[in-house]
Amino acid sequence: MRTLSLVTAALVGCLTLPTTATAAPAPAAPGADCALKGTTGWTDEGHDTDPVRFQHAVGTHRVLTLFVDFPDAPATGPTDPYAAQLAPAAGWLRTASYGQARLDITPLHRWIRMPAASTSYGFRRGLTFEAHELYLRDAVAAADPYADFSRYDMVYVVPTREAAAISFSPTYLFDPATPGVTADGRRVRWAVTFGQDMWRWGPKVADHETGHTFGLPDLYAFTGETHRFVGGWDLMGNIAGEAPQYLGWHSWKLGWTHDDQVACLATPGRRTVRLAPVERPGGTKIAVVRTGPTTAYVAESRRSEGNDKGTPSTGVLVYKVDSAVPTGEGPVRVVRTYGPGESFTDPAAGVRIDVLTSDHAGDVIRLRATRP
Structure with missing residues (x-):
C-alpha cells in the first residue's frame, strides 16, 4: 500500500495505548461536538469562518x-x-x-x-x-x-x-x-x-x-520542504497531487458535508463507524476524535475515483487537524492510509483508530479515546 505523506513515525505502526477502564462504548455525540474554533483570525481549519471576509461555499x-x-x-x-x-x-x-x-x-x-x-x-x-x-x-x-x-x-x-x-x-x-x-x-x-x-x-x-x-488555508509549507504536511492529499496542498479531492474535514467546514455525516468521539470511550468514500455523495464522511480545544484526529475513506481517479493509495486516511496553526504552517498533517488489520495510535493524545474491514462501499473502523 503506497502512502502519499508521513509524519513522525512514533505515531504509527504497532504502538499500543495504556489499558483504561474508561474505554467503554461512547454514546453517539453530535457531529458539531467535534467542530473546532479557529484562532488565527484568517484562513484556518476552524468551523467559525467569518461570513463577511469569506464567501459562503454553498x-x-x-x-x-x-x-x-x-x-x-x-x-x-x-x-x-x-x-x-x-x-x-x-x-x-x-x-x-x-x-x-x-x-x-x-x-x-x-x-x-x-x-x-x-x-x-x-x-x-x-x-x-x-x-x-x-x-x-x-x-x-x-x-x-x-x-x-x-x-x-x-x-x-x-x-x-x-x-x-x-x-x-x-x-x-x-x-x-x-x-x-x-x-x-x-x-x-x-x-x-x-x-x-x-x-x-x-x-x-x-x-x-x-x-x-471560502476560508480554506494553504496546506503546503511556506518554508522548507513544500509538501511535507499533506503530500498529494487535498487541492489546498499540492494542486497537482494524485488525490486532490478536498479532505472530508474541509467538506464539513464548507457545508458540503453535514453534522449528521460526521461520527464524533469527543469524550473518552470507543465507537465503531462505517465510512463512505469522500469521493462520493452520501453516507458518513469522516470520523473525528477530538483531542483538545483546537485539535482532533480525523479518519476518512479514500478511493481511486471521481476527482481522485488514478490515485495509487486508497484506504483509511488519518490526519491531525489543529485550528490554531496558521495557513502554510501545517494546520493539517497527514499520517498515511491504513488497511484492514492496521491501526493508528497516538499514546500521548490517547487515540487509537483500528481499520476492521474494507470493501467497495467504504471502510469500517473503531475509534478509541482514553483521555478527556
Whole structure:
C-alpha cells in the first residue's frame, strides 16, 4: 500500500495505548461536538469562518473573467484558449462539492489594456496587499466600460502569456476596513489574479484559489520542504497531487458535508463507524476524535475515483487537524492510509483508530479515546 505523506513515525505502526477502564462504548455525540474554533483570525481549519471576509461555499458563484494585457506585453492571440484553460474548474468544483457549489464563469472575450507595465506591479512572493489591490483596481477600472460588475460575486483576472512578470496566482480577499475596489455600485470582495503558473497547474489552480475565498488555508509549507504536511492529499496542498479531492474535514467546514455525516468521539470511550468514500455523495464522511480545544484526529475513506481517479493509495486516511496553526504552517498533517488489520495510535493524545474491514462501499473502523 503506497502512502502519499508521513509524519513522525512514533505515531504509527504497532504502538499500543495504556489499558483504561474508561474505554467503554461512547454514546453517539453530535457531529458539531467535534467542530473546532479557529484562532488565527484568517484562513484556518476552524468551523467559525467569518461570513463577511469569506464567501459562503454553498450555491452558485457568479464569476467574471477579465483578460488583460500591458503596454510592455501586448497580447498576440485570441482570448479563447485562456478561457478554455480555466473552464474545467467549474466541473471539478461541482464534483468535489457533491453538486452544492457551482462556478458560473462568464468570460469577457476581449483584451483589456492595463494602464501600467506588467513589470511595475511587483508580482513576486511577498506581494503586498496594497500592490495586489492596485493591480485588481486597474483591471476592474479598465474593464468597467465593457462589463456590469454588479452582476457578479467575484472576478478572475487572466494575463496574456506575453506578461512573464505576472508569474503566480494569488487570491484577493477584501479588507472591510478600507474603501477597496468598486464598480457599478458593487464592491469587488473576492478575486483571483492568475499568473503564468496557470499553464503549469491547469484549471485546478482556480479551484485552489477559489477555496481561499471560502476560508480554506494553504496546506503546503511556506518554508522548507513544500509538501511535507499533506503530500498529494487535498487541492489546498499540492494542486497537482494524485488525490486532490478536498479532505472530508474541509467538506464539513464548507457545508458540503453535514453534522449528521460526521461520527464524533469527543469524550473518552470507543465507537465503531462505517465510512463512505469522500469521493462520493452520501453516507458518513469522516470520523473525528477530538483531542483538545483546537485539535482532533480525523479518519476518512479514500478511493481511486471521481476527482481522485488514478490515485495509487486508497484506504483509511488519518490526519491531525489543529485550528490554531496558521495557513502554510501545517494546520493539517497527514499520517498515511491504513488497511484492514492496521491501526493508528497516538499514546500521548490517547487515540487509537483500528481499520476492521474494507470493501467497495467504504471502510469500517473503531475509534478509541482514553483521555478527556
